[in-house]
Amino acid sequence: MTTRAPLLSARGLKKSYGGVQALRGMDIDLAEGEIHGLCGENGAGKSTLVKILGGFVTPDDGELGIAGQIVPLGRPVDPALLSIVHQELSIIPHLSVIDNVMMGARDVRALYRRGPFRAHVRQTLDAVGLQHVPLDLLAEKLTLAERQLVEIARGIARGARVLLLDEPTATLSDGEIEKVFAVLRRLKSENATTIVIISHRLNEIFALTDRVTVLRSGRHILTADTADLTSDALVRAMIGHEVKTGEIAPSHARVGVAPRLALKDWSLPGRFAAPDLSVQPGEIVALVGQLGSGADMLLESLAGLKPGTRGTLSLDGTEATPRSIPEAYAAGIAYVSEDRAARGVFLDAPIGTNLVSQVLGRVSRAGRVLPSAVTALATELAQSFAIDPARLPHEVSTLSGGNQQKVSLGKAVALGPRLLLLNEPTRGVDIGARSEIYARLRALAERDAMTLLFYSTDLEEVLEASDRVITFYRGAMVRDAARAEVDADSILHDILHGPDEVAA
Amino acid sequence: MSTQSRSAPLPGPLSGLFAPARVQATVIQIATVAMFLLACLTVDNYATASNIASILYAASTVGIAAVGLASVTISGNLFALSLGSTAAFASIIYIQLSGLGVIGALLGSLALGVVFGLIQGIVVGLLRCNAIITTIAASSLIAGLATAFSGGRTVLATGGPSWLGNGAILPGIPWQAVIFLVVVVVAELLLQRSRTGWELRLRGTNPAAAELAGLRTRRVVVLSYVLAGAGAAMAGALIAAQSGTGNMRVGADLDFSAIAAMLVGGVAISGGRGRIIDVAAGTLFLAVLTNILLVNNFAYEVQLMIKGLAVLVAVTAGALLSRKKR
Numbered sequence: 001m002t003t004r005a006p007l008l009s010a011r012g013l014k015k016s017y018g019g020v021q022a023l024r025g026m027d028i029d030l031a032e033g034e035i036h037g038l039c040g041e042n043g044a045g046k047s048t049l050v051k052i053l054g055g056f057v058t059p060d061d062g063e064l065g066i067a068g069q070i071v072p073l074g075r076p077v078d079p080a081l082l083s084i085v086h087q088e089l090s091i092i093p094h095l096s097v098i099d100n101v102m103m104g105a106r107d108v109r110a111l112y113r114r115g116p117f118r119a120h121v122r123q124t125l126d127a128v129g130l131q132h133v134p135l136d137l138l139a140e141k142l143t144l145a146e147r148q149l150v151e152i153a154r155g156i157a158r159g160a161r162v163l164l165l166d167e168p169t170a171t172l173s174d175g176e177i178e179k180v181f182a183v184l185r186r187l188k189s190e191n192a193t194t195i196v197i198i199s200h201r202l203n204e205i206f207a208l209t210d211r212v213t214v215l216r217s218g219r220h221i222l223t224a225d226t227a228d229l230t231s232d233a234l235v236r237a238m239i240g241h242e243v244k245t246g247e248i249a250p251s252h253a254r255v256g257v258a259p260r261l262a263l264k265d266w267s268l269p270g271r272f273a274a275p276d277l278s279v280q281p282g283e284i285v286a287l288v289g290q291l292g293s294g295a296d297m298l299l300e301s302l303a304g305l306k307p308g309t310r311g312t313l314s315l316d317g318t319e320a321t322p323r324s325i326p327e328a329y330a331a332g333i334a335y336v337s338e339d340r341a342a343r344g345v346f347l348d349a350p351i352g353t354n355l356v357s358q359v360l361g362r363v364s365r366a367g368r369v370l371p372s373a374v375t376a377l378a379t380e381l382a383q384s385f386a387i388d389p390a391r392l393p394h395e396v397s398t399l400s401g402g403n404q405q406k407v408s409l410g411k412a413v414a415l416g417p418r419l420l421l422l423n424e425p426t427r428g429v430d431i432g433a434r435s436e437i438y439a440r441l442r443a444l445a446e447r448d449a450m451t452l453l454f455y456s457t458d459l460e461e462v463l464e465a466s467d468r469v470i471t472f473y474r475g476a477m478v479r480d481a482a483r484a485e486v487d488a489d490s491i492l493h494d495i496l497h498g499p500d501e502v503a504a
Numbered sequence: 505m506s507t508q509s510r511s512a513p514l515p516g517p518l519s520g521l522f523a524p525a526r527v528q529a530t531v532i533q534i535a536t537v538a539m540f541l542l543a544c545l546t547v548d549n550y551a552t553a554s555n556i557a558s559i560l561y562a563a564s565t566v567g568i569a570a571v572g573l574a575s576v577t578i579s580g581n582l583f584a585l586s587l588g589s590t591a592a593f594a595s596i597i598y599i600q601l602s603g604l605g606v607i608g609a610l611l612g613s614l615a616l617g618v619v620f621g622l623i624q625g626i627v628v629g630l631l632r633c634n635a636i637i638t639t640i641a642a643s644s645l646i647a648g649l650a651t652a653f654s655g656g657r658t659v660l661a662t663g664g665p666s667w668l669g670n671g672a673i674l675p676g677i678p679w680q681a682v683i684f685l686v687v688v689v690v691a692e693l694l695l696q697r698s699r700t701g702w703e704l705r706l707r708g709t710n711p712a713a714a715e716l717a718g719l720r721t722r723r724v725v726v727l728s729y730v731l732a733g734a735g736a737a738m739a740g741a742l743i744a745a746q747s748g749t750g751n752m753r754v755g756a757d758l759d760f761s762a763i764a765a766m767l768v769g770g771v772a773i774s775g776g777r778g779r780i781i782d783v784a785a786g787t788l789f790l791a792v793l794t795n796i797l798l799v800n801n802f803a804y805e806v807q808l809m810i811k812g813l814a815v816l817v818a819v820t821a822g823a824l825l826s827r828k829k830r
Contacts, residue, residue, distance in 0.1 A: 329718045364699040
């Protein structure tokens with residue numbers, strides 16, 4: 001398979017966003033009729049690579065050839081050559097299935113008539129296992145898996161020779177995943193379609209792919225036949241070192257004192273119902289669950305971000321239920337957003353301004369901001385997060401992802417919170433900066449007895465950073481256990497299947 | 505170059521002036537001075553007290569409105585399109601109240617602008633309605649109220665012109681220019697040095713992040729519309745004081761002139777970026793340019809075209825600079 005001339009060949013792709021290098025010279029070859037897995041941690045550059053191949057992002061450098069033609073980069077690629085099934089479904093719920101399939105098709109003239117395409121679309125839908133779906137059904141009536149299959153049908157209807165799927169299974173159940181995989185295998189064998197699939201689930205990679213390419217920190221690490229790889233070797237390539245097992249950092253939870261955080265009847269109808277929960281000062285707790293498990297919403301609700309949340313929240317024995325973000329901050333609860341660029345930091349403002357932005361009252365007197373107080377506080381925060389104080393006047397956008405995240409953390413820590421809530425604490429952060437951040441978080445728990453709660457979809461992070469792990473499945477808590485009592489397998493089982501009695 | 509960047513040494517004394525974020529403002533400041541000096545040397549009778557005063561009269565009214573508008577733009581709400589009608593109503597009020605003396609009439613006009621600004625600020629900031637639609641609707645409402653109030657007639661001042669209308673502190677420097685200077689200095693300090701100003705600028709940089717950071721975003725949005733209303737009303741009052749008349753034609757061009765002055769000066773439409781001194785520089789640039797066209801007998805339509813072209817160049821430069829930054 002690897003000896004034939006490749007159908008798609010990319011060389012030296014480079015891309016940086018602001019100060020963040022997403023790809024640093026990536027080569028990839030795809031053979032005709034293979035299923036190729038793309039693996040890598042969050043922020044390794046997988047999505048950027050897919051977007052460049054699809055022509056949605058212009059790389060800073062590199063070239064791309066498909067089926068022997070040089071393809072201009074940064075312009076949408078002919079859908080007959082290559083189609084992308086995006087991570088976020090691009091199905092429009094208020095349109096019919098046929099309209100969703102035909103959306104953006106080239107053979108549609110200025111006047112859109114469905115008639116000539118009905119037979120072809122029907123055939124395509126049958127091919128992806130949607131025999132039971134009428135063409136004129138509104139897409140909103142479809143299940144998530146069916147919508148995913150409609151997206152795949154869209155790519156096939158355009159005759160795509162290369163189909164790129166960006167995490168097609170993230171929101172699907174196991175049965176649905178198997179259905180999608182069966183369709184992909186058939187496309188490979190019957191149409192010789194080349195399929196690229198991004199997935200975080202290693203068992204899917206081994207079950208489906210012929211070859212695997214691993215990216216790490218924007219670099220190509222390896223490409224190998226899947227059959228020649230072990231799960232351990234793949235993980236090692238992805239994270240760059242052996243998985244640490246059994247190395248559990250000591251907990252700094254203070255015992256024998258009143259709980260820092262206590263929840264009573266805390267629930268958001270339709271989203272989550274958390275049983276009464278109590279967390280000690282200095283404890284670091286991970287909330288883990290898939291999208292829709294309610295774990296992330298529970299975290300947001302603790303910061304007053306989820307109107308409609310019921311129940312009472314006590315801090316150090318005093319009731320302090322926050323109804324809004326300012327109330328949470330006033331009560332001593334700080335929150336760090338998962339969406340750093342959109343909500344976490346002010347990218348276009350200086351680092352120093354960012355660091356003091358949540359405590360402007362503290363650096364002002366009589367409504368006037370005191371430059372000396374700003375400098376003093378910003379320098380102190382920068383030093384404690386290992387950010388070069390000389391860079392304080394520069395905009396946050398000039399920093400790498402890891403340093404941007406440190407700014408995001410620093411401005412929350414500036415509040416001096418008793419309870420620090422972190423949503424995806426190191427998303428898109430490289431490994432080096434990750435360990436710095438974990439060390440800093442541990443120091444906050446140890447020295448300041450700060451209580452930390454974080455939500456993460458990254459199991460390695462959960463295992464490395466937490467003292468205690470709470471898993472969620474469909475809005476309910478599955479297990480609340482000390483870090484030493486869980487491992488990756490048990491957490492995965494909890495969040496994918498829920499408690500055993502629910503497992504089908 | 506902003507307050508916060510003074511907190512650490514810059515790499516070189518001039519590098520801040522030509523950083524991507526500041527280069528447009530710097531270029532306009534240099535161009536304004538260069539253009540003025542060139543005109544002084546090449547145009548006969550250019551550097552006379554009366555010509556300089558006419559430049560400053562034009563710049564003061566537009567500039568004060570533009571400074572108020574800039575607080576809306578910098579806070580992240582694009583434009584307010586109710587400046588012209590607010591200025592017109594204020595001109596009528598100023599003449600009607602002229603019996604109270606200059607200060608009384610000025611305060612009455614300002615109160616009108618503050619009230620209308622407050623209403624728009626509440627609709628945009630608290631009820632979260634679309635900023636542009638709100639101010640267009642407000643513009644129609646204010647124009648209707650002003651017409652009903654004045655019966656559609658031009659109101660005329662009784663008695664001679666006041667010190668505010670044509671008085672000068674020095675030959676060539678009218679009192680109106682002094683007021684403009686004071687407005688610029690106060691607004692510049694408010695935005696760059698006060699906690700409220702920091703919150704306003706951060707809100708413009710990223711509204712979602714400002715909200716999540718717990719900044720008082722509603723308050724600064726309301727404040728920005730109050731400032732815009734007050735600035736427009738002050739401009740209307742100054743025009744009324746100059747001409748001795750108040751009517752609906754006052755401030756006819758004011759919305760676009762203020763937007764032009766602000767954008768040419770280097771305030772970013774997207775919010776968060778730009779300073780009040782940039783607005784002043786943009787205002788002076790356009791006033792000097794228009795004046796040169798005027799003394800060279802170019803027709804009004806040419807002036808309009810040049811002003812339009814200047815704004816297009818400014819927004820193009822802004823777009824190119826922000827792309828370069830990405």
